[in-house]
Amino acid sequence: xxxxxxxxxxxxxxxxxxxxxxxxxxxxxxxxxxxxxxxxxxxxxxxxxxxxxxxxxxxxxxxxxxxxxxxxxxxxxxxxxxxxxxxxxxxxxxxxxxxxxxxxxxxxxxxxxxxxxxxxxxxxxxxxxxxxxxxxxxxxxxxxxxxxxxxxxxxxxxxxxxxxxxxxxxxxxxxxxxxxxxxxxxxxxxxxxxxxxxxxxxxxxxxxxxxxxxxxxxxxxxxxxxxxxxxxxxxxxxxxxxxxxxxxxxxxxxxxxxxxxxxxxxxxxxxxxxxxxxxxxxxxxxxxxxxxxxxxxxxxxxxxxxxxxxxxxxxxxxxxxxxxx
Amino acid sequence: xxxxxxxxxxxxxxxxxxxxxxxxxxxxxxxxxxxxxxxxxxxxxxxxxxxxxxxxxxxxxxxxxxxxxxxxxxxxxxxxxxxxxxxxxxxxxxxxxxxxxxxxxxxxxxxxxxxxxxxxxxxxxxxxxxxxxxxxxxxxxxxxxxxxxxxxxxxxxxxxxxxxxxxxxxxxxxxxxxxxxxxxxxxxxxxxxxxxxxxxxxxxxxxxxxxxxxxxxxxxxxxxxxxxxxxxxxxxxxxxxxxxxxxxxxxxxxxxxxxxxxxxxxxxxxxxxxxxxxxxxxxx
Numbered sequence: 001x002x003x004x005x006x007x008x009x010x011x012x013x014x015x016x017x018x019x020x021x022x023x024x025x026x027x028x029x030x031x032x033x034x035x036x037x038x039x040x041x042x043x044x045x046x047x048x049x050x051x052x053x054x055x056x057x058x059x060x061x062x063x064x065x066x067x068x069x070x071x072x073x074x075x076x077x078x079x080x081x082x083x084x085x086x087x088x089x090x091x092x093x094x095x096x097x098x099x100x101x102x103x104x105x106x107x108x109x110x111x112x113x114x115x116x117x118x119x120x121x122x123x124x125x126x127x128x129x130x131x132x133x134x135x136x137x138x139x140x141x142x143x144x145x146x147x148x149x150x151x152x153x154x155x156x157x158x159x160x161x162x163x164x165x166x167x168x169x170x171x172x173x174x175x176x177x178x179x180x181x182x183x184x185x186x187x188x189x190x191x192x193x194x195x196x197x198x199x200x201x202x203x204x205x206x207x208x209x210x211x212x213x214x215x216x217x218x219x220x221x222x223x224x225x226x227x228x229x230x231x232x233x234x235x236x237x238x239x240x241x242x243x244x245x246x247x248x249x250x251x252x253x254x255x256x257x258x259x260x261x262x263x264x265x266x267x268x269x270x271x272x273x274x275x276x277x278x279x280x281x282x283x284x285x286x287x288x289x290x291x292x293x294x295x296x297x298x299x300x301x302x303x304x305x306x307x308x309x310x311x312x313x314x315x316x317x318x319x320x321x322x323x324x325x
Numbered sequence: 326x327x328x329x330x331x332x333x334x335x336x337x338x339x340x341x342x343x344x345x346x347x348x349x350x351x352x353x354x355x356x357x358x359x360x361x362x363x364x365x366x367x368x369x370x371x372x373x374x375x376x377x378x379x380x381x382x383x384x385x386x387x388x389x390x391x392x393x394x395x396x397x398x399x400x401x402x403x404x405x406x407x408x409x410x411x412x413x414x415x416x417x418x419x420x421x422x423x424x425x426x427x428x429x430x431x432x433x434x435x436x437x438x439x440x441x442x443x444x445x446x447x448x449x450x451x452x453x454x455x456x457x458x459x460x461x462x463x464x465x466x467x468x469x470x471x472x473x474x475x476x477x478x479x480x481x482x483x484x485x486x487x488x489x490x491x492x493x494x495x496x497x498x499x500x501x502x503x504x505x506x507x508x509x510x511x512x513x514x515x516x517x518x519x520x521x522x523x524x525x526x527x528x529x530x531x532x533x534x535x536x537x538x539x540x541x542x543x544x545x546x547x548x549x550x551x552x553x554x555x556x557x558x559x560x561x562x563x564x565x566x567x568x569x570x571x572x573x574x575x576x577x578x579x580x581x582x583x584x585x586x587x588x589x590x591x592x593x594x595x596x597x598x599x600x601x602x603x604x605x606x607x608x609x
Binding site: 050052054096099100103104105107108109111112113115116117119120123124126127239243246247250284285286287288290291292293294295297298299302 | 361409412413416417418419420422423424426427428429430431432433434435436437438439539543547550551554558583585586588589592593595596599600603
């Protein structure tokens with residue numbers, strides 16, 4: 001056993017035993033870091049290859065709302081509702097992704113199409129206020145501790161679910177990172193035509209990573225909804241969420257496996273820290289600092305925090321924008 | 326024809342004027358500097374707050390408040406360019422877009438921090454004109470007229486002045502113009518200022534019709550991008566046409582269903598058109 005796997009085991013042991021010793025409020029924060037970390041990781045599956053989606057709020061919103069609606073109105077267990085929402089998200093990703101990739105809608109244009117998608121889902125949720133509660137949000141019908149309803153008032157249960165989901169996210173990230181897909185996608189990110197010329201199925205590669213990213217984001221949204229037990233279009237869908245995903249992932253660094261999670265850690269620590277520091281009188285303080293940080297990150301270290309520590313395997317396309325330290 | 330439908334069509338036309346003005350500003354910046362300012366509509370929000378504070382709170386005459394807002398937002402536009410855009414001019418286009426995304430976050434939250442989330446109304450009541458049973462808001466009519474005048478002024482400026490010619494030249498070939506002795510960074514600053522001024526002018530017109538709040542930019546921002554892209558980014562005439570197409574969809578759609586569904590329809594229309602005509606509706 002080498003030092004690396006020992007460290008890994010120790011880290012896992014700490015993570016697994018954490019809820020036994022941590023107080024409730026802190027556990028709540030850790031669960032949020034894990035769930036957001038998972039969603040940011042899902043986004044960066046695409047984002048690291050330059051397919052910047054400004055519409056991941058759409059997938060998160062579908063993931064959160066579909067199981068809750070099925071549960072409230074049809075009495076359908078989230079064990080069915082969540083797969084349904086994941087399939088719907090994946091389908092939506094194909095419906096948008098296929099024409100985009102087919103017609104080479106890239107860069108600005110891709111970002112703006114996904115931005116429109118995010119708005120469409122947000123506005124649908126708001127407009128269907130008869131069943132979704134509109135801007136007021138909705139609450140899944142609570143039944144107490146239940147595996148059938150996937151509701152656990154005890155945070156420790158949710159901690160393990162969040163941990164499992166987060167680990168799955170990392171495994172998917174790693175699988176793509178180690179596989180041939182990564183090479184193909186990096187080639188596509190550099191030059192689509194050249195990639196196609198050497199025999200890479202550009203459409204298929206892009207579509208696959210997009211569908212995986214959308215499906216995982218939907219899972220994240222669903223678990224988030226089950227955890228918070230309150231859904232609001234502004235907090236689980238829409239531009240604000242989409243941009244938050246983009247920012248946190250980039251701040252942490254989209255080129256390293258733990259980068260998005262570091263982004264989640266940073267943003268949640270910042271939000272909570274400022275909330276405790278200033279009290280609730282300064283609602284905008286955290287986001288004001290987010291905004292400034294995002295600008296600073298993009299200008300001075302586009303590879304994110306973990307990018308600073310990462311010296312190996314700098315993709316050539318990014319090398320020119322990376323900090324020279 | 327149903328009189329309310331006629332009213333919806335006319336209101337759509339009037340809304341289109343202001344949207345066209347916004348799209349012109351954004352298109353100018355895109356065409357010349359090749360950067361998408363995601364936070365463009367939030368500059369409008371700043372302008373609306375300026376008008377609100379100067380007129381409703383400090384009691385300045387509205388005309389003076391308008392002029393200060395236009396100049397202020399123009400300066401803000403220059404500031405945005407110098408502080409945020411200039412350092413990332415050579416970076417990947419998507420990084421530029423994200424940097425202005427950070428600006429969007431910053432402006433919205435900073436406004437929340439300073440002014441709270443209250444909806445603030447300018448408190449200027451303009452009359453409603455009745456024409457043959459149709460009720461048309463004077464504020465909208467004026468906004469439409471001023472927006473059209475602004476568009477014509479911009480057109481003349483770009484066609485008839487030396488600076489305008491230089492701006493158009495840069496948008497056609499940014500590398501060659503540097504060799505021809507045109508100072509690019511100066512043109513960029515000028516363009517950002519003009520783009521900012523157009524945002525300021527839109528802010529004045531919008532402040533007569535809408536309440537100002539920190540997230541008012543989200544109402545017009547995404548729509549403005551969609552309009553620019555629909556018209557073909559950088560294509561001013563395309564953007565002008567697209568503004569009226571989108572505003573009619575929203576206005577007439579709002580007549581048949583709710584406003585939200587009308588927006589859903591407009592955005593879906595945008596997505597579908599992106600696939601049918603990726604280079605814009607007027608592209609050949």
